[in-house]
Amino acid sequence: MAKYIFFTGGVASSIGKGVAAAALGAVLEARGLTTTIIKLDPYINVDPGTMNPAQHGEVFVTHDGAETDLDLGHYERFLNRRMSRRNNCTAGQIYERVIRRERSGEFLGETVQVIPHITNEIIAFVEQHDEGHDVVIVEVGGTVGDIESQPFLEAIRQMRLRRGPGATLFAHMTLVPQVASAGELKTKPTQHSVRDLREIGIQPDLLLCRAADEVPASHRRKIALFANLSEERVFGIPDVDMIYRLPLDFAARGIDAAVCAQLGIETAAPDLSAWRRFRDDAGRRAAEVVVGFVGKYPNPNQSYRSLVEALDHAGIHTGRKVVIEHIDTEETADIAARVAACDAILVPGAFGARGVAGKLEAIRAAREQGKPFLGICLGMQLAIVEYAVNQLKLAGANSVEFDAATPHPVIRLEQEQEDGGALGGTMRLGASKCRLAPRSKLHEIYGQDVIAERHRHRYEFNNEFKEGFAASDMKMSAWSDDERYCEAIELSGHPWFIATQFHPEYESNPHSSHPLFKSFIKAAAED
Known part of the structure; x- marks a missing residue:
């Protein structure tokens, strides 16, 4: 016993x-x-x-x-x-x-x-x-x-x-x-x-x-x-x-x-x-990289603890000290300038409409300025919305979470969620497999055809818009094992622009930093 x-x-x-x-x-x-x-x-x-x-x-x-x-x-x-x-x-x-x-x-x-x-x-x-x-x-x-x-x-x-x-x-x-x-x-x-x-x-x-x-x-x-x-x-x-x-x-x-x-x-x-x-590697870090953390919660150390840790692990394993700069998404006036002052931009997961406008501004600035960008969960969904509006010219495109009457619902509620009901424990939760597109940046980072990552969401990319995006620079670089869900996107012609529906931060640990975060911090250091 x-x-x-x-x-x-x-x-x-x-x-x-x-x-x-x-x-x-x-x-x-x-x-x-x-x-x-x-x-x-x-x-x-x-x-x-x-x-x-x-x-x-x-x-x-x-x-x-x-x-x-x-x-x-x-x-x-x-x-x-x-x-x-x-x-x-x-x-x-x-x-x-x-x-x-x-x-x-x-x-x-x-x-x-x-x-x-x-x-x-x-x-x-x-x-x-x-x-x-x-x-x-x-x-x-x-x-x-x-x-x-x-x-x-x-x-x-x-x-x-x-x-x-x-x-x-x-x-x-x-x-x-x-x-x-x-x-x-x-x-x-x-x-x-x-x-x-x-x-x-x-x-x-x-x-x-x-x-x-x-x-x-x-x-x-x-x-x-x-x-x-x-x-x-x-x-x-x-x-x-x-x-x-x-x-x-x-x-x-x-x-x-x-x-x-x-x-x-x-x-x-x-x-x-x-x-x-690990202690010695942490002590040898010299140069800093500044990651703009774009969110509505002012204390990432509590609200996004696993993300903060994953960034730090990646910094230690790449010899960089990661400095997190919180960008308040409810103050949209100078977001482009604040993005320009950072080495990389991260938009994490969240729920609700508060702060979405600021996140969209930050994503657009990162895309247009060529800043390394990592979007997670809602971060991926908003990257799709921003691209649909400003590049594909789908006026009024949005997620149905924020506009149920949008003429172009590029992000929709998962079919399993459409009956409504209880909120607790009803999302897509836990690890599931996804297949990485050959020759994609994501495949290069992971070095694998199939990965398993953890999820926590109830909205997804609307596959009715799949063909329109396929003809653009925004590529769907990962799909669920059953090919029902888009799991990740990346932007061709951009130095480093990746967003995932899953949460890679949950798999990072101090002795084995997650490859996606290591690649992100390396790109930030080169910016």
Whole structure:
């Protein structure tokens, strides 16, 4: 049976609990252990697919088509392994399953309660990973004290009772803030967080204390006293300039050694040579390339996390430092000038009409200025719309998402979506094969005839316009395996102009940068 590490958080959200869990998993893998990570999300939504990414962050899509929390992207990139729908669970999913079972009479007249029915369902979800793994890391979303988190915290408390301290470990991450006016770190929030955790029956086995700088030994001793821990089990986790330094940092601090000691695991020292090579390659970057990130969400680091990471991976593997310049698509006056100031332009996926006019302006500017251009999902659809209007002279051409009465619907709703109905989980999701056109730029980049990439969309190119585009410089360079869907386009006579309906960013990782992004950054460096 697997051994379990339960990651909880306190004081504040967004302090890097998911990244820390992934980094620890990477170090344990470097010790030769087979590791996986689960994210338990307390929100009532069944999945994040209908949530605003500006509020919740990016929706990550797994290979098998689950819409999940962005932390699963970190898990994949650190462990260099695909996650699946089995690696993410929400309170909405848990309650939905229990209610479905109650409606079918499975509980035989029992009063259905949070304890034991909801907690048992959570435990059953977690324990399905027992086989095939030495260690399972379970990240509980949110912070201690959240009402939504209580059933999940109760479930992991019960798992400690069932399995014992030798098979389970509680790792608690808190924020140690610095009060600028006082010029000192404050440990009181961490003390309160640990107290709240202990009140519900969970004694942390080690503490990870996030701070802007190193947490002094005197502060760690004080925290250890209040947390009922030895000082050796309290670790300071200062900010780093790149998250992929964390496996090396964790090993240097002995976090993995403390985990193995608690769980009674004996292994060789971790082989972190791949992470050292990546760190060294990142440190050797000299020249910068500026990528204009054309979107309506002002914080790409959260709303488009996988894209930001994929660009950074490509920069490291091509020796360039990628600087992202956000171009606000709701301010259209100077977009052409802002495009001209960048080395390359990227238009990512999105939903809704807000900001579309600005994106179309940016695409036109990139096309006319000869700027390297990469469009993804909506970025491809808008590249088709822009070309149809300005080059094919199809007046009023548009996507039916933005104009249902357009005379030239070059982008239409997928046939499977035409009946309408629920929005959540109904898009084209997950990986599917597509065939690359011979002698196309895309075929040259991938070096393959058939690829498999992940999707998340409900609109597509309208094949009724296929012949009109075939006679132009805009070529359909990839089609779905069944030839129903156009999967990618490219522009002849342009230095580098490619757009894909799929999301290649989900397949990029630090050790093996995605070929499409590497080619894009190389083209940007040559511009």
